[in-house]
């Protein structure tokens with residue numbers, strides 16, 4: 001049985017595709033990698049917040065899933081929108097990498113606490129911008145879009161003193177040496193899905209292919225966490241361009257703690273909530289996500305989201 005794997009062409013996307021390819025081959029399947037360019041890859045001069053997050057990195061992949069040119073699409077779970085079209089499903093979430101955001105710099109002594117000189121930090125995520133404004137308001141922020149290699153080039157060129165990135169991407173691209181700080185999860189709570197790889201397929205993919213991919217690639221414990229986070233994000237109606245954050249972790253063998261919230265663009269308003277539920281089924285995971293979202297929305301999160309929408313118009 002042969003599985004055609006669709007992926008974007010960035011180095012990080014290819015790492016993910018090769019990783020899945022290896023798992024499938026070790027499981028006795030044949031594979032072929034098909035590289036597909038997406039809108040998000042083509043438009044590099046406009047911030048993601050302005051393009052709008054919905055499907056910019058996934059639409060072209062879904063076109064090919066639909067017409068059968070590829071069997072599966074491999075994504076960073078973080079980049080896969082929470083409201084998939086009804087023709088598609090997530091077959092698997094891989095075991096999660098360290099979820100934290102990190103600070104990277106060529107200056108080993110770089111520290112965010114230094115107030116003696118002007119410091120410039122590059123980031124392209126509204127969530128990271130808002131959190132930096134809240135916790136490190138003296139730092140000047142600049143946009144740093146593009147793939148990881150492009151961002152590191154900007155850093156090397158002196159465009160900024162440091163970058164804020166996800167550990168997972170930095171590690172996969174072997175830039176670990178440049179990490180100067182692992183940011184704490186309580187303040188810099190990651191984006192929903194950060195660190196896991198998601199495998200999407202058309203619902204009408206052959207059942208034996210679906211079953212094989214899921215059996216070989218899905219990590220059940222990670223999956224329940226991701227389902228809780230994605231239900232939270234879905235209820236919050238936020239894509240990756242909105243400063244919504246969410247992290248679900250196993251507290252013990254039966255209970256998942258989900259920490260989720262939203263932060264205003266200036267960092268001043270932070271509405272968050274943590275809830276612990278017994279989760280043994282996908283439905284219970286989703287219920288936890290919805291419950292945390294409802295609490296956050298009712299506690300002022302809805303107003304913060306409304307402000308963010310207005311600011312974008």
Ligand SMILES: NCc1[nH]cc(CCC(=O)O)c1CC(=O)O
Nearest residue numbers: 076078165166168169194195196
């Ligand atoms: N939005 C870009 C993106 N999508 C996934 C990752 C990193 C890997 C991951 O979190 O799975 C990154 C880069 C970053 O946020 O630093």
